[in-house]
Amino acid sequence: MTELKRPLPNISKESQGFWDAVQQDKLVIQHCHSCDSNIFYPRRICPHCWSKDLGWVEASGKGTIFSVTTTYLGTTAEFSDELPITVAWIDLDEGVRMASNIVGCGPEQAKIGDRVQVVFEKANEDFKLPFFKIVEA
Amino acid sequence: MGKIAIIGYHEVPTQINPERTRWDILEEVITGAVRNAGIDKDDIQGVINVAPQAQPDLISQTAFGLIPEHFGLKGVKDNMICNAGGASTTNCVRMAEQWITSGMAEVVIVPHTTVQSDIPAEDLISFFAKAPMHPEWEFPFGMTFNGAMALITERYMYETNTSEQEMASVTYALRDWGSRDPMSLFFNKPQSMDDILNARKISTPLRAKDCNMLADGGGCLIIASEAYAKKHCAKPVWKLGHGSAFIGATPAVREDVYWRESYKKSTSEALQQANLNVDDIDIHEIYGAYPFSQCAYVEAVGLCDEGEGARYHAAGHTLLGGKTPCTTMGDATGRGHTGSGVSMAFYCQVARQLRGEAGDNQVDGANKVMVVTAGGSGMNALTTIWGAE
Ligand SMILES: [Zn+2]
Numbered sequence: 001m002t003e004l005k006r007p008l009p010n011i012s013k014e015s016q017g018f019w020d021a022v023q024q025d026k027l028v029i030q031h032c033h034s035c036d037s038n039i040f041y042p043r044r045i046c047p048h049c050w051s052k053d054l055g056w057v058e059a060s061g062k063g064t065i066f067s068v069t070t071t072y073l074g075t076t077a078e079f080s081d082e083l084p085i086t087v088a089w090i091d092l093d094e095g096v097r098m099a100s101n102i103v104g105c106g107p108e109q110a111k112i113g114d115r116v117q118v119v120f121e122k123a124n125e126d127f128k129l130p131f132f133k134i135v136e137a
Numbered sequence: 138m139g140k141i142a143i144i145g146y147h148e149v150p151t152q153i154n155p156e157r158t159r160w161d162i163l164e165e166v167i168t169g170a171v172r173n174a175g176i177d178k179d180d181i182q183g184v185i186n187v188a189p190q191a192q193p194d195l196i197s198q199t200a201f202g203l204i205p206e207h208f209g210l211k212g213v214k215d216n217m218i219c220n221a222g223g224a225s226t227t228n229c230v231r232m233a234e235q236w237i238t239s240g241m242a243e244v245v246i247v248p249h250t251t252v253q254s255d256i257p258a259e260d261l262i263s264f265f266a267k268a269p270m271h272p273e274w275e276f277p278f279g280m281t282f283n284g285a286m287a288l289i290t291e292r293y294m295y296e297t298n299t300s301e302q303e304m305a306s307v308t309y310a311l312r313d314w315g316s317r318d319p320m321s322l323f324f325n326k327p328q329s330m331d332d333i334l335n336a337r338k339i340s341t342p343l344r345a346k347d348c349n350m351l352a353d354g355g356g357c358l359i360i361a362s363e364a365y366a367k368k369h370c371a372k373p374v375w376k377l378g379h380g381s382a383f384i385g386a387t388p389a390v391r392e393d394v395y396w397r398e399s400y401k402k403s404t405s406e407a408l409q410q411a412n413l414n415v416d417d418i419d420i421h422e423i424y425g426a427y428p429f430s431q432c433a434y435v436e437a438v439g440l441c442d443e444g445e446g447a448r449y450h451a452a453g454h455t456l457l458g459g460k461t462p463c464t465t466m467g468d469a470t471g472r473g474h475t476g477s478g479v480s481m482a483f484y485c486q487v488a489r490q491l492r493g494e495a496g497d498n499q500v501d502g503a504n505k506v507m508v509v510t511a512g513g514s515g516m517n518a519l520t521t522i523w524g525a526e
Contacts, residue, residue, distance in 0.1 A: 007277060010273050015273060040390060067291045067292035067295075068288070069288050069343075070341045071279060072338045074339055074340065075266060075284075076262060076266050076267070082279070087340075098389060099274060099280055112295045129277065
């Protein structure tokens, strides 16, 4: 796969675990041990109970498209070579919603309600991003 | 009658005009508003400036007091700047109210200018693509401001079974108001449904005409105490109520996806404070910057059933002469987007409508106007209600 030119996430101390897992082809979700909730995106304290007793749970990587758009114009220049790009909000089976890209299909192919599965793709030699592809329901 | 009133306003047309500098615009809108109010410049006791987006030099200059010094405002006791994105003007007005009701000031000016067209296009796209998007959880996936709003629109259309044609009718309504507003970038440029539906795709389902065009502009409000307004102003525009609701910063993780619940909270709070019912409101001015927000709002305040917002627009109810004229300056879609300044344009329009000065967009007999503004990528819903004497 050709190297993507897109900007990479600014990783913080509290999100390091998420991105480390992605590099090992795993999708993890932050979990609060105090109130037993799944949290997305990762934070320093639980937004529900303010506990700092936080850890990670491995997600199934399966989810459903809550909404999807194909972007033709208006991204920053680093994305130009990838346009059109399909951006979606995905409801993971673990009960959190995240933004990502739908890959492996053409523009305007993905639909609300489609079942998706995470795939890990190289943005460059050293860094992977979690994307999603459509799977049979 | 309220505790504060808008007693003067002035606005420059929204244009793409890099020749017109930030300080040119500030001079025009501040002197214009003071003359419009018919007051003495030295009666101004406070300056609360709207922070423009992507203008760091101007933000520093105005935050640190250059406006009262530049204009020789001898009566000024304090100066500040406010940044709540597109909700800044509402917050400036609320701060002015606090300064006035606490006895610190009788007259406060709220100016704003943005010039975006002298910023290199690449920098501007980069700024507006990134500014309201989460740098770690949205931006690396190619999410833009338009993209996030497209995701909301797509889901809205799916859940409410709204057709492309029905959705385009919202843009049509906004552009229709804009085409008759000399302050709009789209003045004298009437649009057809075909123009809207055939515009190039930006981020499905949004086409170019559904999205904002970045532009330059500015305006200024003069806010005064009840006593001062009664003594010095023939046509004060009174603030009657206020409500607010916070929605959330990152669109992907918001529970209130369409902002409908927040619109309900902030408008009902404002109506209660003003002791009014929604039927008392003659005009609804909705700053949501994208068409779906117009739909969610008319549903939230009960002008139509939930899910019927686009069809309510398609039936022509929100147009001039319709049942409930909405967003008579066209929102950002029908006006152009001046960073942080669209809410200023809304308040100038409120004053125009209530004073009978809205020209070809005048709603006959307009006596009560509700306005809702939002900041960031829709982080909040701030409602205010205004009335003429
Ligand atoms: Zn917790």
